[in-house]
Amino acid sequence: MLRIKELVKRYGDEKAVLKNLNLEVPGESVVSIIGASGAGKSTLLRCINKLVEPSSGSIELNGTELTKLEGKALRLARRRIGMVFQGFNLIDRLTVMENVQSGRLGYLPTWRAMTRRYPQEDIDRAFHLMERVGIAHYANKRADELSGGERQRVGVVRALMQEPEILLADEPTASLDPKTSKQIMELLRALASELHLPVLINIHNVNEAREYTQRIVGMRFGRIIFDGKPGDLNQDAMDEIYAGVPAEERDGAQSSTHLREVAAR
Ligand SMILES: Nc1ncnc2c1ncn2[C@@H]1O[C@H](COP(=O)(O)OP(=O)(O)OP(=O)(O)O)[C@@H](O)[C@H]1O
Numbered sequence: 422m423l424r425i426k427e428l429v430k431r432y433g434d435e436k437a438v439l440k441n442l443n444l445e446v447p448g449e450s451v452v453s454i455i456g457a458s459g460a461g462k463s464t465l466l467r468c469i470n471k472l473v474e475p476s477s478g479s480i481e482l483n484g485t486e487l488t489k490l491e492g493k494a495l496r497l498a499r500r501r502i503g504m505v506f507q508g509f510n511l512i513d514r515l516t517v518m519e520n521v522q523s524g525r526l527g528y529l530p531t532w533r534a535m536t537r538r539y540p541q542e543d544i545d546r547a548f549h550l551m552e553r554v555g556i557a558h559y560a561n562k563r564a565d566e567l568s569g570g571e572r573q574r575v576g577v578v579r580a581l582m583q584e585p586e587i588l589l590a591d592e593p594t595a596s597l598d599p600k601t602s603k604q605i606m607e608l609l610r611a612l613a614s615e616l617h618l619p620v621l622i623n624i625h626n627v628n629e630a631r632e633y634t635q636r637i638v639g640m641r642f643g644r645i646i647f648d649g650k651p652g653d654l655n656q657d658a659m660d661e662i663y664a665g666v667p668a669e670e671r672d673g674a675q676s677s678t679h680l681r682e683v684a685a686r
Pocket residue numbers: 432438456457458459460461462463464465675676677678679
């Protein structure tokens with residue numbers, strides 16, 4: 422169970438981008454977070470895995486308060502949070518196997534990780550997961566030789582190698598074509614149920630959110646203003662979440678997170 426209470430995030434002296442946000446995600450549920458660009462969706466995910474430091478409030482994962490952790494305790498907690506990225510975040514020159522094994526870094530002594538001498542059980546687990554998502558035959562291929570959908574499957578396996586207690590996906594399909602997007606959403610939904618994992622997906626494509634997730638959380642200006650089943654997301658709710666956003670930009674627009682990542686490359 423993920424339990425977020427009164428979460429506030431402020432970048433520097435700017436006004437808060439998350440404003441006293443409350444959210445509970447029980448096990449095994451697939452929740453999508455939608456909202457206009459700048460609503461605070463990525464910041465929320467980044468606060469959960471502490472890529473950014475919350476300004477105040479609490480984030481509890483299965484009874485562990487994450488916001489207060491530091492040093493080793495933080496590292497241990499972080500390895501329980503799997504993250505899937507829009508741009509995949511793979512190391513191109515490494516093989517698929519090497520990339521997925523990087524999900525075990527939080528568990529291995531440094532010498533073992535540096536020399537890439539992975540324990541047999543980690544190799545077995547990697548093959549099992551790669552077979553599950555259909556990429557086992559690519560184990561020894563370089564990551565940059567794969568298609569976008571295959572790369573995202575590597576990203577998913579890497580996250581699962583962490584034995585996570587929750588999976589966070591930050592626009593996992595935004596770099597993919599529609600058919601591949603559906604396959605990845607289908608996969609995330611299936612894995613949530615097979616592995617009894619809560620999955621939190623930040624997503625721009627509202628149609629995919631409706632089709633593949635059981636619960637939709639709508640954000641606006643750092644607040645949750647909708648929280649319900651896909652069937653409850655009617656036109657009024659959509660208009661409130663996306664007020665002021667042109668219709669053609671509501672779906673599939675490039676996110677500011679993506680643009681920032683591209684600019685940083
Ligand atoms: N590292 C940062 N430093 C300063 N401001 C930031 C930073 N990251 C995000 N912001 C600001 O916080 C606000 C929320 O951004 P965030 O990326 O969380 O929104 P989002 O809903 O995920 O948007 P998008 O869908 O476009 O990615 C925006 O105004 C953004 O400019």
